[in-house]
C-alpha cells in the first residue's frame with residue numbers, strides 16, 4: 190500500500206472489505222478487487238438507507254407508485270452510489286491509496302444493460318427521480334441473466350455477443366430469498382359456481398419468481414427507492430424427483446424449461462417477437478409484481494377494496510398489459526371480490542404510457558397462444574371486452590365498424606389480442622411522451638378511445654436525470670455551474686435559467702468552451718486507443734447516437750456526409766469547416782436494413798478517413814457497443830446533436846435532451862421533444878429543418894415520388910450514384926444498389942424530401958461554427974434552457990396528475 194494522505198473512514202472500510210469480503214491482501218488488490226471492495230463499502234450504507242426508508246413507508250402506510258417495466262437500462266452503479274452518498278472524494282482517496290484512480294476501478298464495472306433503448310433508459314431515469322423526490326416507489330422488472338447484447342464490429346459488420354453481466358456476481362443486488370411468488374402457466378379452468386363466479390385455475394406448470402432488489406438512492410436525502418427484479422426458478426420438488434430417479438440430464442433439462450424465462454432480454458425494439466417465451470416473460474414479471482403488491486397491501490391494510498387508494502400501478506408500454514387481467518384474476522378468484530368492484534379498483538389503479546406510434550411495434554398476441562398459456566386471462570379479457578363494447582355502443586349506436594376498431598380482439602385475420610387496447614380500457618390515465626406524440630395518439634391510433642374518454646388522455650413529456658447526465662458525465666461543466674450560478678441547479682434544474690445572461694460574458698464562454706474542448710480531447714484519445722482512428726478535437730463533433738432504425742434516418746446523415754465528401758473533393762481549395770461525424774447504436778439482430786446502414790457507415794468511414802484530399806476536414810467514426818456508459822463519454826463531447834427522424838415518428842427522444850444539457854446544439858426535425866426543446870432554447874439557438882408532420886402526411890397522401898426529387902437535384906443524384914455505384918464498396922460495387930433503389934422507389938421515411946433542407950441547414954451550422962463566440966453563446970443558452978427536461982419535472986407531474994402520490998416521511 191502507498192502512503193495514504195487522506196485516510197478516511199471509507200478507506201478503512203475498503204481495506205476491511207478487501208480482507209474480509211474479497212479475500213485478498215490489500216497490498217495485492219487488483220483494480221477489480223478494489224472495485225469490489227469500494228462497492229461493498231458503499232453497499233452497506235445503501236442497505237441502511239433501504240431499511241430505514243422501507244420501514245418508514247410501511248409505518249406510514251404510504252401511498253406508493255409501482256412502475257412495471259420490462260426494461261431498466263441502469264448502466265453502472267458505483268459512480269451514482271458514491272455521488273448520492275457524498276463519497277466521491279473519500280472513494281478517490283481510497284483508490285489513490287492503492288495507486289489507482291476511481292476511473293480505473295469504475296472501468297471494470299459492467300453496465301446493467303437490462304433494456305433496449307429509450308424506453309428502458311427512461312425507466313432508469315424515472316427511478317432516480319422518484320428517489321430524488323422521495324416518492325414511496327417500487328420499480329419492478331426482470332433480472333435477465335443476459336442483458337442487451339454487446340456489439341462488436343468485424344469487417345464493418347455488427348457482430349452480437351452475449352452479455353453475461355452477472356458472471357462474476359454483482360455487489361449491487363440484495364437477494365431476498367424469502368420473497369418468492371408462484372407464477373402459473375397453461376392448464377384449464379373450472380367454474381364451480383357457474384360461468385360468472387370465481388374460477389379455479391388448474392395450471393399445467395408453476396415457476397417461482399424470486400426477488401432481487403437493487404437500491405436506488407436519492408441524491409438529496411436518505412430516502413431510497415427500490416428496483417425489484419424477478420428471477421425464474423424451478424420449484425424445488427422438480428429437481429428432486431428427477432434426481433431421485435438418477436437422471437441428472439433430464440433433471441437439468443426440466444429445470445431449464447422453467448428457468449429460461451429470465452435468461453435473456455429480447456434485443457428487438459422494432460417488431461414484437463411474437464414468441465411464446467416473450468409472452469411468458471411478460472406474464473411472469475407482471476404476475477409476481479402484482480402478487481407482491483397485494484401481499485404488501487394486505488399486510489398493511491388487511492383488505493383489498495381500498496387498493497386503488499394505496500397504490501398507483503404504472504404500465505411502461507404494453508409489455509405488462511396482461512396485468513390488467515391478472516389483477517382482475519387475483520381480486521376475483523383469489524380474493525372473492527365481485528366483478529364490478531374488482532373492475533372499478535383495477536381501472537382506478539392502473540395508468541399507461543405509450544412510447545411509439547410505429548404500427549409494427551404495437552403488441553398483439555394470437556388468441557390461441559393466450560388460450561394455451563393463460564386460459565383464465567383469456568376468459569377475463571373476453572368479459573372485459575364484452576362489457577366495454579356494450580358501453581362503447583351507446584356512444585355510436587349501430588356503428589359496427591367503430592366497435593370492431595375498438596375491440597380488444599382484432600378479428601381481421603388470425604384473432605389477436607390488442608395489448609394497447611387492454612391497457613387503455615384498464616387504465617384511468619393514458620399518456621404519450623411529448624406534446625406532439627400525445628396529440629398524435631388522440632388524433633390517430635387511439636382516436637376512437639379518445640372519442641369515448643377524452644379526459645383519460647394526457648401528455649407527460651419525457652426528461653432525463655441531471656445527476657447521471659450532467660453531474661456524473663460532465664463533472665467539469667457541473668463544477669463551472671456550481672461556481673457561476675451556485676449549486677441550486679442540482680436540486681432544481683430550472684435554476685439553469687440563471688446561466689442565460691452568462692451567454693454574453695466572454696470570459697465565461699471561454700471557460701465553457703475550454704471544458705467542451707477538453708471533453709472532446711478525452712473522447713478523441715479514447716477512440717484513438719480503441720479504434721485507432723485519429724480525431725481532431727478542434728473539428729466540429731457531429732453526433733448521432735441512438736438505436737439504428739430507418740425512421741431515425743441515420744441514412745440521411747450518411748447522405749450529408751457523402752455530399753460533403755464529394756464537395757470537398759470538387760473544391761479542395763475552399764476553406765472547409767473541419768467536421769468529425771460520430772455514429773453509435775445497435776441494430777436489432779434480425780433487422781437487415783439497419784445492419785446494412787451500419788455497414789455503409791463503416792464503408793464510408795474507411796474511404797473518407799483514408800482519403801488525403803479530405804484529411805483534416807472530414808472524418809467519420811462509428812463507436813461500437815453503444816450503451817449507457819458509452820453515452821456518458823459521448824454526450825459531453827458533442828458540439829452538434831443529430832435528431833433527424835421523419836416528423837411524426839419519434840415519440841420523444843431523450844438523447845436530444847442529454848446532448849443539449851451538455852451544451853450541444855441540435856439539428857433536428859419538427860418531431861417529438863425537439864419541438865419543446867426549440868420552445869425552451871429559442872428558435873435562434875437550434876437548427877430545425879424539413880417537413881412537419883402534416884406535410885409528411887400530405888406528401889404520402891398525394892403519392893410521394895422520391896425518384897422525381899433525385900432527378901431534379903443533381904447533387905443528390907450524384908450522392909446516390911456514388912453509394913449505389915460502389916464508390917464506398919469497391920470490392921463489391923453492388924453492395925448498396927438495393928438500398929439506393931429502395932430510396933429512389935419507396936423512401937418510406939422521406940429522406941429525399943428532406944435532403945435539400947438538411948444539407949442547407951448543415952451549411953448554416955458550419956457558418957456558425959466559424960464564429961466561436963457566437964457558437965458558444967448558443968451552446969450556453971441550450972444548457973440554460975434544459976430545466977424543463979429534468980426527469981424530476983416529469984416525475985413530479987406524473988406524481989401530481991396521474992399517480993397522486995406525495996413525498997414520503
Ligand code: 26V
Nearest residue numbers: 307308458460461544550622839840841842843
Ligand atoms: C418496442 C418493442 C416492440 C415490441 C416488442 C418489444 C419492444 C421493446 C421495446 C420497444 C421500443 C419501442 C418503444 C421505445 O423505446 N420508444 C422510445 O421511448 C422513448 C422513451 O419514451 C422515447 O424517447 C423514444 O422516442 C421512443 O422511440
